[in-house]
Amino acid sequence: MYPSRFRYEAPRSLDEAIGTLRDGGDYAKILAGGQSLVPMMKLRFASPELIVDINNVPGLDYHRADADGTLRVGALTRHADLEWSPLLKASQPTMAAAAPMIADPLVRNRGTLVGSLCHADPQGDWAAVMISLGASVVAQGPRGRRAIPVADFVTGPFENALEHDEIAVEAVVPPAQGTRAGGYLKLERRVGDFATCGVAVALEISAAGEVIRAGIGLTGVGGATINATQAAAALSGKALTPEAIEAAAELTAQAAQPRTDHRGSAEYKRHMVRTFAARILGAAAPGGTGPATTTERAA
Amino acid sequence: MTSKALDEIKIGGLGSSRKRVEDDRFIRGKGNYLDDVTLPGMLHMEILRSPLPHARIKSIDTSKAWEIPGVHLVMTGEMMATRNLAWMPTLSYDTQAVLATDKVRFQGQEVACVIADDPYIAKDACEAIEVDYEPLPVIINPEQAQADGAPIIRDDKDGQASNVIYDWEVGDQAATGRAFAQADVVSKLELHYPRSHPSPIECCGSVADFNRATSKLTVYMTTQAPHIIRAAVAMVAELPEHLIRIVSPDIGGGFGNKVPVYPGYVMSILASILLERPVKWIEDKTGNLISTGFARDVYLKGEMALRRDGKILAVRMHTDADHGAFFSDAQPSKFKIGLMHSAFAAYDIPAAHLTARGVYTNKAPGGVAYRCSFRVTEAMFFQERMIQEAANDLGMDQAAFRRINFVADHDFPHRTPFGFLTDSGQYAKCLDVGLKAIDYDKFREEQKEARKRGRLLGLGISTMTEPLGAGNSREYDILGIKMFDSADLKVHMTGKALLRTGAKSQGQGHETTWAQIVAHELGIPAADVTVEEGDTDTAPFGMGTYASRSTPVAGAAVAMVSRKIRAKARKLAAHLLEVSEEDIEWELGRFYVRSAPGRGVTIQECAMAAYSNMPDGMEPGLENTAYYDPPNLTWPFAVYIATVEVDPVTGVWDVLKMVAVDDCGVRINPMIVEGQIMGGLTEAYAMASMQFITFDADGNCVGSNYMDYLLPSAWETPGFELHSEVVTPCPHHPLGAKGIGECAAVGGPAAFVNAVMDALGGTGVRNIDMPLLPDRVWEALTNRHDVSGAPPIRQD
C-alpha cells in the first residue's frame, strides 16, 4: 500500500494525545484499531497529514459493569475482547450477538467498538447495536468531558459529533430495567463482509413478560444508521405476542430506507429487515430460542 | 523381479502421496516471489489508470509529475508511439493499447506511468498527472454492442465498422436441423456465465533489468509461460532472442491470469532500457482485478432435440462472448471460441451445431482460461445445465437420462458431436459411485417429505469429460509455436539428478511430482532429484503451465527423458556386468543379468560409470533432453453431486453434501491430485455462490477489490467427499495419466446450480444466473420468474 506522506505521533497519555490533536488541527486523525482508517489511506480516500496513534495510551483497554449495571467500553477495547467476553454473554445479548459478526477474526483482533462508532459507516454494525441500547459516547477534549447519545453522535455517513481536538474515550450503555433480551441478525455475502442489512433489537422485559423498553437499530439500509423509533415504541408495554411481533417487524421494515444496488434490490433488503426483526423478536418471545445471531448458520 | 528391486512408494515414486517439497520454503516465508526480487539501483514504476470506461483523451499534462523530486521518467502513449510501442499484438491476432493514445476503452486502462526512486513517489506523481477526458457512451454487454447506432469502440482499426470481432461456427448445421425436425420435445435454455477473475493472491509484476554493457535484458516476471514471453519480447521489442532472459520466480498463484503479456511488462522493459537501471512494477489488487485477464462472460442460447424415450438427437448452441475492449484472449487453439465445442463430449449425440459471436465492449480485455482449457468451463456448465433442464422437460430422472445418453465404455475412441476424439472412460461406473455416495434414492425420498413441510431440498448432478493438455501440435499453437513441451535431465556421477522442464509450477507441485516420475522410471529416490523451472537461460524450451497441460505434456516428457537415460544406463550396465545388453533385465533401481539375477548394478553405479568407466566409444555423461508432442488431449471424467437446502424466506442456500468422483487415469501423487480437486471444488462453489465481476450502467467495475470481489473463506466453503475408485488409464500417455488441475472448477459449478434449481422445482423457474446470490434466489421464488445476472447491475 502506498498512502500519501503523513506524520506519525504515538503519545503516551490522554492529555498528550489531546494536545497533539489540538496542535494538528483539521488534518490530524486518531488511529485506534486502524481497520477503517488504514484501508482508506491505502486507497487514498483519506490523506491525513498527522496520525495520532492512541494505542500506547494507558487505561483505555477495558470493558466493565458498574454496580448499577452501567456498561463501559474503553476506546482500546477490541471487537475480539467483546466477542469472547463472559460479561457480555451473561448480560448483553444484543452486543454478544453482534460482536462475532463483525468482519473476520483478523480485523476483530485490532478494530475497536469506539473506533467503529467514530467512523460512522452506515454499514458498521456497532452503531445500530448501540443505538438500540440507548448508549452514549464519552468525548474528552481540552474543554473537559461530555457524553453524547450515539443517536446524536452519528451525524451522517462517516460523520460524527466530535470536535477536532476531542477523543472518544468510552462508550456507555445504561443499565437495564428488567431482563435484557434481543439479538442481532446480519445478512452478509460471506464472512468478513459488511452488512447487506442488519437488525439490532434490544429489549428490557418485565417479570410479567411485558416489554419495558425496546430499541431497534438498522445497519446498511440508509444513508446513516437508522433508529427505528416507531417500531420500538410500538412494542413498549406489550407482551411479545405474534401480533405484536408482526406489527413491530412491519414498522421496522418501514423505517428502512434501502437502495437497490449490487447487494440486492431495495425490495429484498426491506423484506430481510422485516424477516430479521420478526426472527429476533420471535426468538425473544416465550418459547423462543433465545438471543438471535447469524453466526451459527454456516457452522 | 528380484528381492533387490526398490519399493516404489518408499522412494517416492508413482502413487506415493509424498509431501510437497516446495511447501517447506513457502510455509516458512522463504519463497522467492517477484516482489522479493531487489536489484542494486532498482527504480519503481506505478501506472495511472483511466477512471472512465470510454472517453476520448483530449490532453495529458505530465509537467507537475516531472517536477516531483525522485521522479526519473514519466511515460505516456504519445511517447510510446514514437518507439512504435503504444500498441502491441495480442495472442488472438488483435492489437491492444500499451498506453492509451486516442481513447480509453475500459475503466482501469493504462494511461501513463511514472518511474521513481520509490513506489510512494511514483504514486504521488501519478496523481499529479492531469488528463482531460471527453466521455463517450459506454457499452457493457453484447446486446448494447450490437444495437443500432452503438459507438464503435475500436475506431482505431481500419475497416472495423461494428463492434463484432468474429462469427464462427462448427458442427453440421443441416444434420442438426433434420434432427430438430424429428424431435418429440425441444428443450431450450438461455443463460449468462458471468465474468470472473482468476485473482491469484500475488498480483502481476516484473523487474526489468537492461544491462547496457552486455546488451542483455533480464526480466523477472510473474509468468506461467516464460519461453513464450521471451519469444513475444523478441518480436514486439525487436530485441535479439539470445540477449533476453526471462526468469519466472516462485509464483503466488496463476490460474491463467499470468499467461498473457500485460502492458505493465512492456512499460517496465522500455523504462529499463531508457534509464539503464532495473525497474520494478507490481500491481496492487485493484489494478490486477480491473485490468488483467478476466474469464468467462459468455451468453448461451441452447436447444436440445429430444426423443420421448430420453435419447438426445441433436444439440444447437449459440454463444455471444464479451471480450472487452481488445481481443486478447490468451488461448492456444485455432478456434475463435476456444474449446467451447468440447461441450457434450461425454454424450453420444448424432448431430450438433454451434455458432459463436465475439464482441467488443468497454470492459477489461484478455479472456484467460481461468483454471481450465479455454472456454471448457463455459462449455461444461452450459452442457450440464441444458442436460438437467432437458431431463426435466421429459419428466425423466436426472441419473437415468444421463445413463441413456453417455458414451459407452466400449465406444472409445469416440468422435464427439463437434469433432473431438475422446480417448477413454467408464462414465456409467463413475456415476454409480457418485449416486451411492450421495445415497440418491434416499435423498429423493427425504426431498419429497421435506417439501410437504415447506422445506426446499435439492440435488444437482454434473457429469462431464473435458479435453486437457494442449496440444497436439496440429491444432494448438501460440503465435505459431507448436504446443509441445520438454524435459532436460542431468544425472550426476553420484546418481543424484537435476531435472528441468519447460513448464512452470504456480502451486501445482511440479518440484514434487516430476521427481516422482523420475523415481518411477529410474529408481532414483525422488528426494535425490532437484527440479528447476522458469529460467529461459537454463530450462529447455517449453510452452508453460496452464490448461492442465503440465502432466499430460511436460510430465510425459519427464517420463520420456528418463527412458532415454535408462537406455544409456543399460549400455553402461552391460559394460559393468560384462554381458551383452540383451542379457540384461531392469527392475526398479537396478539392472541385473537375466541368467544370474543376483548379479546386478544400481542406477547410481551406472551413473558413476558414465563419468568414470564408460565403454570405448561411448560419449561420457548421463544427460538428455526430450520434447514431447502429445498425440491427443487427455480426457478425464468426473461426476459431481451436491445436495442443498434453500431457505424459502431469505433465499439463502446451504450445501448439505458434495461428492466428487474423478477418474483422471493414473494418479502420480494422490495427495496432490486430491488437493487439486479440493481447490477446484472450492472455486466451483465460489462461482456458484458469490464470485463475479459485474458493471453498473456507467461502466464502473463492481468487484474491484476483495470487499466486493467475493472469494469464499473456509467458513462458507462446504466439505467435499472425494472418490477415486474408478481409474481408466489414458491410452496414449506414457504413464496413463490425465489432466486433473481444473476438472472440479469446470464441472463443479453446474452441480451446485442444478441443486438449487432442483430445490426450486415446481415453481416454473428455469434459470437463475450465477452467482446464486440470496437476493436472486428470493426474487425467483417470490416472483416465479428467471433471474438474469447480466450487466448492468440494477441500481436506484
Ligand SMILES: Cc1cc2nc3c(=O)[nH]c(=O)nc-3n(C[C@H](O)[C@H](O)[C@H](O)COP(=O)(O)OP(=O)(O)OC[C@H]3O[C@@H](n4cnc5c(N)ncnc54)[C@H](O)[C@@H]3O)c2cc1C
Ligand atoms: C476487511 C474488513 C472488514 C470489516 N467488516 C466490518 C463489518 O462487517 N462490520 C463492521 O462494523 N465493521 C467492519 N470493519 C471495520 C472495523 O470494524 C473497524 O475496526 C471499525 O470500523 C473502526 O475501528 P478501528 O478501531 O479500527 O478504527 P480506526 O480505523 O483506527 O479509525 C476509524 C476512524 O475513527 C476515528 N477514531 C478511532 N478511534 C477514535 C477515538 N477513540 N476517538 C476519536 N476518533 C477515533 C479515526 O480517526 C478514524 O477516522 C471491517 C474492516 C475491514 C478491514
